[in-house]
Amino acid sequence: MTEEMIIAGFGGQGVLSMGKILAYSGIMEDKEVTWFPSYGPEMRGGTANVTVILSDTRISSPIVKHFDTAIILNQQSLDKFQDSVKPGGTLLYDPNGIIHPPERTDINIYKVDATVTAVEMGNPKVFNMIVFGSYLKVRPILTLDNVEKGLEKSLPVRYHKLIPLNIQAIKKGQEIVESVLEV
């Protein structure tokens, strides 16, 4: 099993930290992992993206042209990465702020209204964990147990009291994800 994915959105949406939790959860499943961010003079409100690769075998290139999965959190990223999803691959997006929804007909498309749901849950910061939950629902490659262990590893101890809230957000994401197109 090798899963090559891109997570892309605005800086501040928790793109990089979602990738990190994903990678740590992968380690808990004894997988090889690579987390490769776009780095540069980035700032809040600018674009941010990270390539995450999970594999049962040695990981080759951190530079990926065609992804198995794209998690897209804004219009710029959708425009940029929509065509990079492999035919038969998966695109998961949050429709908030999306004016031109994905047009591909040869990939699986799912949407999750995470921005709105996070506000309803009373904590906009769990937005990325709702998206993460949706991803786990449509690509069940990690168990929730290992995700919880991954959270413990990637969050500093002083934030461990927030793990139940994060798990709750992940479960919420698993519930509310909607299928747009399945091929």
Next chain:
Amino acid sequence: MAEIRLMKGNEVLAEAAIRCGCDGYFGYPITPQSEVMETLMAREPWNETGMVVLQAESEVAAINMLYGAAGTGKKSMTSSSSPGISLMSEGLSYIAGAELPCLVVNVQRGGPGLGTIQPSQADYFQAVKGGGHGDYKLIVLAPSSVQEMNDFVDLGFELAFKYRNPAMILTDGALGQMMEKVELAEFKPRWTEEEIENKFGVWASTGKKTNRDRNVVTSLVMDSEEMEQNNLRFQEKYKKMEEEEVRYEAIQCEDADFIIVAFGTCSRVCLKSVELARAKGLKVGLLRPITLFPFPNKIIKELARKSKGFLSVEMSAGQMVEDIKLAVYEAGSTVRVNYYGRMGGIIPTPEEVVDALEDKFSWEISYGVKRSY
């Protein structure tokens, strides 16, 4: 049970330094390697092992602090990125001239000049051919994963002390910023004053003992006869490194018609290119030099006798390709050695490399080996 963590390459350089018993780090921040000192400062190793971590006023100051610390037989280290390494080059020449062991990390970015903060491999020549003035060599290690970033800190020190010569980890911004699973080494204690005196008392300035002459650390030798003898001794040392310290990884080279040669980040990209090319029916292998100096000439010579061509893939305008050509020429082979690369902070994609290989070797792919008589 070894400790497994998810870490950035830069962070792991710092952690590995603490764990291998490094005595001192002297540096100056520069993107994309600033996390090295940042991690060290946050870890506060001076409380744990007594390791000194010092932010110098410039790279020139840092390399001269390293020179001083190395002169006392302590395990000393610095890190920087391309423009900073240029500033350190004078000091590196002095350290090599004074025959001192130390570890220097270059997390390369695109040049020339201030260039970009994105990854590059364009400091290959600088690293393997000298960089500073005079006939000297660095032992150059090229990691290709975060795990190797960890492992090569200890290995770098080991080789540096074995040969009393500066060692360099030549890596790039991608490996510095990338996070991967890493198995951390066990803690080794720092050498005590007695251990240093016992191991290196013949050369290190550890304070004059009554039972020996004073040790003088210098690269200045005004007598030309004596300086030539020094140079001859250095050359002997470099020759011994070439005989004993070559490290490389050959992947699917046994039956390969074409050999891609790539190190560091490019070797990771090319590992996938091999997969893609083989799926197309092209017999391609990957030779990954782990030591850039000493360069793996011998295996290239062997492969030159049975392959149909070499493709050097680099994030530079083509530097390592010259060393491959030299080895192929010395083997008496006439197979072609081509180069493909990107510059200015761009990493080639695996697909691009396969396209380049098919394009540059279209003759060999169609008709077999081209021998130019």
